Amino acid sequence: MDGQYDVVVIGTGPGGEGAAMQAVKHGKTVAVIERDPLIGGSCTHRGTIPSKALRYAIFQIMETNQNPLFRERGITVDCLLPQLQKRAKSVIDQQVRLRTTFYDRNDVPIFRGQARFIDEHTVEVGKEDGGRDVLHGEHIVIATGARPYRPAEVDFDHPRVFDSDTILHCSLDVKSITVYGAGVIGCEYASMFRNLEIKVNLVNQRDRLLDFLDEEIVDALSYHLRERGVIIRHRETFDRVEPRDDGVVLHLKSGKQLKTDVLLWGAGRTGNSDGMNLEAIGIQPDSRGNIPVNEHFQTSVPHIFAVGDVIGPPALASAAYTQGRYAACQILGTEVSRPGLDIPTGIYTSPEISSLGKTERELTEASIPYEVGHSQFRSLARAQITGRTVGMLKILFHRETLEILGIHCFGATASEIIHIGQAVMALPKPYNSLLYFINTTFNYPTMAEAYRVAALNGYNRLF
Numbered sequence: 437m438d439g440q441y442d443v444v445v446i447g448t449g450p451g452g453e454g455a456a457m458q459a460v461k462h463g464k465t466v467a468v469i470e471r472d473p474l475i476g477g478s479c480t481h482r483g484t485i486p487s488k489a490l491r492y493a494i495f496q497i498m499e500t501n502q503n504p505l506f507r508e509r510g511i512t513v514d515c516l517l518p519q520l521q522k523r524a525k526s527v528i529d530q531q532v533r534l535r536t537t538f539y540d541r542n543d544v545p546i547f548r549g550q551a552r553f554i555d556e557h558t559v560e561v562g563k564e565d566g567g568r569d570v571l572h573g574e575h576i577v578i579a580t581g582a583r584p585y586r587p588a589e590v591d592f593d594h595p596r597v598f599d600s601d602t603i604l605h606c607s608l609d610v611k612s613i614t615v616y617g618a619g620v621i622g623c624e625y626a627s628m629f630r631n632l633e634i635k636v637n638l639v640n641q642r643d644r645l646l647d648f649l650d651e652e653i654v655d656a657l658s659y660h661l662r663e664r665g666v667i668i669r670h671r672e673t674f675d676r677v678e679p680r681d682d683g684v685v686l687h688l689k690s691g692k693q694l695k696t697d698v699l700l701w702g703a704g705r706t707g708n709s710d711g712m713n714l715e716a717i718g719i720q721p722d723s724r725g726n727i728p729v730n731e732h733f734q735t736s737v738p739h740i741f742a743v744g745d746v747i748g749p750p751a752l753a754s755a756a757y758t759q760g761r762y763a764a765c766q767i768l769g770t771e772v773s774r775p776g777l778d779i780p781t782g783i784y785t786s787p788e789i790s791s792l793g794k795t796e797r798e799l800t801e802a803s804i805p806y807e808v809g810h811s812q813f814r815s816l817a818r819a820q821i822t823g824r825t826v827g828m829l830k831i832l833f834h835r836e837t838l839e840i841l842g843i844h845c846f847g848a849t850a851s852e853i854i855h856i857g858q859a860v861m862a863l864p865k866p867y868n869s870l871l872y873f874i875n876t877t878f879n880y881p882t883m884a885e886a887y888r889v890a891a892l893n894g895y896n897r898l899f
C-alpha cells in the first residue's frame with residue numbers, strides 16, 4: 437500500500453479541487469489522482485478556460501475592427517485561429533501554475549495515472565511507465581468529468597472533423613463550418629466562428645435553441661445569431677458525415693446536405709466513468725456514463741461520492757466546484773446548505789446570456805402571479821458609451837410580495853451583473869424584494885443600473 441488517506445480524490449478539475457481543498461484545509465489527509473500530464477481538468481485544458489480565452493481574443497479583434505477610430509485610419513486586424521490559440525495557451529499556463537500551488541502549499545500529493553478501483557476503499561493508479569501506486573481512502577470522491585460524445589460512425593480521426601476538445605487545435609484556414617448540436621457549447625462556438633467572419637451552419641435537433649432558457653432570451657439569441665449571418669436549422673438529425681479532402685458533407689435525415697470546410701460535432705457529452713472498474717464495487721453508471729448520486733452526492737456506496745460533470749447536468753465548472761466542496765463538507769460532518777437550486781447559467785454566446793430562477797413559462801404553468809420589469813441596454817448611458825447597446829435585463833417578481841423570482845439577461849456583462857440579482861434573491865423574506873433595486877443607489881453610469889431601470893419599469897406596471 438502506497439498510502440492511507442482520509443480522502444482520495446480522483447480528478448483535478450473544479451470538482452476535485454473543491455473537494456480536495458475543503459477536506460485538507462479542515463485537517464483531513466488528502467491525495468489526488470490525475471491521468472492528464474497537467475492538473476486543472478478538462479475545465480482548464482479543453483473546456484471553460486481555452487474556449488473563454490479564445491472568445492475574448494476574438495472579441496478584441498471584433499472590437500478593433502468595428503471601432504470607428506481605427507476604421508477611419510484604415511486599421512483592421514485579421515487573425516487566424518492558431519494565432520488566437522496562443523492567447524488561450526498563455527491563460528491555461530497561468531491557471532495550471534496557480535492551481536498547482538494549491539496542492540503544493542497544502543501538502544496534497546498528486547498521483548499521476550489512471551485510477552481504477554480494487555475494492556470499495558482501495559484505488560490503484562496505473563502509471564504511464566507501467567508501474568502502479570495503490571491508495572487507501574476512508575472516503576473517495578470521483579470527480580472525473582466528461583468528454584465529448586463520439587458516435588462510432590463518425591470519423592473523428594479525419595483532419596476536418598472536430599469535437600469541442602480537438603477544435604482548439606484546428607490549424608486549418610477555416611472559411612466555413614457546420615456546428616452539429618446547438619446546446620450551450622454548440623451555440624458558443626457558432627458565435628465565436630461567426631465573429632471571425634467564418635460562414636456558420638448551426639444544426640439543432642430540437643425546435644428551439646437552448647429551450648431551458650426564458651423564451652424572450654432564446655428569441656433574442658436566435659435573432660442576433662441570424663442577424664450576424666449564422667444559418668440555424670432546427671429539427672434536423674444527422675444521417676451521416678462524409679469527410680472529403682476539400683471539406684465535410686453533413687447528410688441530414690431530412691435529405692439536406694451541408695458542405696463546409698470543417699465539421700464541429702457538438703452533440704452530447706459522456707461521463708468519464710469507464711475504465712475505473714466501478715462494476716467491481718457495485719456502482720452502475722447510466723447509458724451516458726453518468727454516475728447516479730443522492731442529494732448529498734453519495735453514490736450507491738455511501739463513503740464514495742461523485743461530483744461535477746461525471747454526474748451529469750448542469751455540467752458547469754461553477755457547479756462542479758461547489759459540489760466538490762459540499763461532498764467534502766459531508767465527509768467532514770460540517771453543516772452546509774446543499775448546492776443546486778441557485779446556480780446561475782452563464783452562456784458566452786454573442787450576445788452573452790445569463791439567468792437565474794424561474795422563467796416566465798414556469799411561473800405561468802405554476803399559476804404564480806408575477807409581473808415583469810424590463811431594461812433595454814440601448815437606453816443605458818454606460819452601454820451607449822461603450823457602444824455595446826444590444827441587450828436587455830428582465831426581472832420577474834411576485835406582484836403581491838415583490839419577491840424576485842427570476843432574472844434573465846442578455847448582452848454585454850450579463851454573466852457578471854446577474855450576481856447582483858443573485859445576492860438579493862438569496863436574502864430571506866422580506867428582504868428579497870424588488871424594492872432593493874428601487875431604493876438603493878447604484879454607481880452611474882454602469883450596466884448594473886439596468887436593475888434600477890427594470891425594477892422601476894416593473895413596479896410601475898402594478899395597480
Ligand SMILES: Cc1cc2nc3c(=O)[nH]c(=O)nc-3n(C[C@H](O)[C@H](O)[C@H](O)COP(=O)(O)OP(=O)(O)OC[C@H]3O[C@@H](n4cnc5c(N)ncnc54)[C@H](O)[C@@H]3O)c2cc1C
Nearest residue numbers: 447449450451471477478479483551581744745751752753
Ligand atoms: C467547450 C466547453 C466550454 C465550457 N464553458 C464553460 C463555462 O463557460 N462555464 C462553466 O461553468 N463551465 C463550462 N464548461 C463546463 C466545464 O468545463 C465543466 O463543467 C467542468 O470542467 C467540470 O469539472 P469536473 O471537475 O467535473 O471535471 P473536469 O474538469 O473534466 O476534470 C476531470 C479530471 O479528471 C481526470 N480523470 C478522468 N478520469 C480519470 C481517471 N480514471 N483517473 C485519473 N484521472 C481521471 C481528467 O483527466 C480530468 O483532469 C465548458 C465545457 C466545455 C467542453
